[in-house]
Amino acid sequence: MLDADFFRRWMTVTAASVDREAERLTALDSPIGDADHGSNLQRGFTAVTAALEKEAPDTPGAILILAGRQLISTVGGASGPLYGTLLRRTGKALGDAAEVDRAQLADALRAGVDAVMTLGGAAPGDKTMIDALVPAVDALGESFGAARNAAEHGALATIPLQARKGRASYLGERSIGHQDPGATSSALLIAGLAEAADE
Amino acid sequence: MSDEKMSAEKMSDEKLVGIVLVSHSAQVAASVAELAKALAGGATAVPVAPAGGTEGGELGTSAELIAAAAASVDRGAGVAVLTDLGSAVLTVKALLAEGDELPAQSRLVDCPFVEGAVAAVVTAATGADLDAVAAAASEAYSYRKV
Numbered sequence: 001m002l003d004a005d006f007f008r009r010w011m012t013v014t015a016a017s018v019d020r021e022a023e024r025l026t027a028l029d030s031p032i033g034d035a036d037h038g039s040n041l042q043r044g045f046t047a048v049t050a051a052l053e054k055e056a057p058d059t060p061g062a063i064l065i066l067a068g069r070q071l072i073s074t075v076g077g078a079s080g081p082l083y084g085t086l087l088r089r090t091g092k093a094l095g096d097a098a099e100v101d102r103a104q105l106a107d108a109l110r111a112g113v114d115a116v117m118t119l120g121g122a123a124p125g126d127k128t129m130i131d132a133l134v135p136a137v138d139a140l141g142e143s144f145g146a147a148r149n150a151a152e153h154g155a156l157a158t159i160p161l162q163a164r165k166g167r168a169s170y171l172g173e174r175s176i177g178h179q180d181p182g183a184t185s186s187a188l189l190i191a192g193l194a195e196a197a198d199e
Numbered sequence: 200m201s202d203e204k205m206s207a208e209k210m211s212d213e214k215l216v217g218i219v220l221v222s223h224s225a226q227v228a229a230s231v232a233e234l235a236k237a238l239a240g241g242a243t244a245v246p247v248a249p250a251g252g253t254e255g256g257e258l259g260t261s262a263e264l265i266a267a268a269a270a271s272v273d274r275g276a277g278v279a280v281l282t283d284l285g286s287a288v289l290t291v292k293a294l295l296a297e298g299d300e301l302p303a304q305s306r307l308v309d310c311p312f313v314e315g316a317v318a319a320v321v322t323a324a325t326g327a328d329l330d331a332v333a334a335a336a337s338e339a340y341s342y343r344k345v
Contacts, residue, residue, distance in 0.1 A: 036259075072293050076259035078286035081293035088297075119292055167285060 001099040006196055007063040008052055014192030015045035021188060028181040032168040036077055037181040044075040060100055064091030082116055089115040106140040113137055126164040129182035136190040144194040151190035155183040216323040216332045217246040217272025220316055221265055221282040221291060223258050225251035231313055235320040245323045246272035260286040262294055269301045277304035277329030279319050283312045306333055314339035
C-alpha cells in the first residue's frame, strides 16, 4: 500500500530530479519555447517541498492537493496551472484515504490527466506533456517501472511530432525534430513515482 | 441560491462590474488598463486592475497577483477577467476551477486583449451586468480592420 510517506517521497525525489535536470529542460525549451521550463519548474518544486515540510499534510490526497496549489502559485509559466491541476485533481480523486494501492493511484492519475487535457485542450499526439502522461497511466496498472519506461518512451516519441498546442505551435513544421520539454518533465515526474517505490 | 442571484441582478444597476487585465507583462497590463479607462471617457468609476507579470517583476503569470486584483475590483456585480495568452489563460482557468480563489461571479472572458478591454470598460461604465460586459468584449473579435 502507498501511504503519505510514499507521496511525500514522490514529491521530494521529483524536486531533486527537476533540480538536476533543470538546465536540460530549459535547453529543450530554447528552440521551441521561451527557455524557462527548467527554472520555472525548479522554482515550483522548491516551493512544493518547502510547503510539505511546513504544513505536513498527512494523507496522500492532501499532499498532492497542497503540492498542486504550490505549483499553480509559484511556477509563473503555463506548466504551473497544468502540473498544478494534474496533482490537485489526482489528490482530490484519492480523497482522504490514509493509504491507497497502485490501481487506485492509476485511476486518480487518469482523472488528473483528463483534467489537464480539458484545461489545455491538448490530445495525444499534439507534442505536449500528455504524450508522456497518457502512456504512463496506461502502464501503471502493470508496474511503476513500466509506467516510467512508457513515459520516457512517450517523451522521446514527441521528437518527430509537430506541435499543435502552446508556444511551440507557432513554429509549425519547425517544431518537428525537437523533444517536447513538457513531455520530458512529465517523464521525470513519473520516474519519481518509480524511484519513490524503489522500482 | 436563486434569491442570491436575483438580488445580484437588482444590485447590478448600482454596482459596477469589475475588470481584471492579465498579461505576461506588468507594463502591458497597466498600459492597457490606462488606455481602456482613457478611451471610456468619464468611465473612471469602473474598477479596473492590472495583473501583469510575476510577483518578482519578471515576464509571466502570477496566481497571487490575479487573485489580489480580482478581489480589489469586486463590488458585488461580478468580475470580468481578460487575458493575453498561454499561461495567463491557463492560470485563470485553473483558479476558476479551484472554486474559492476568485470572487463569486468571476468569469474568464474570451476576447482580444486590447479591444476587449476597451469594450468591457466602456460597457461596464454604463452599469451593465457581467453578461453584457462579457458579450461586448467578445464581440470585439468581429471588428475587422480591413
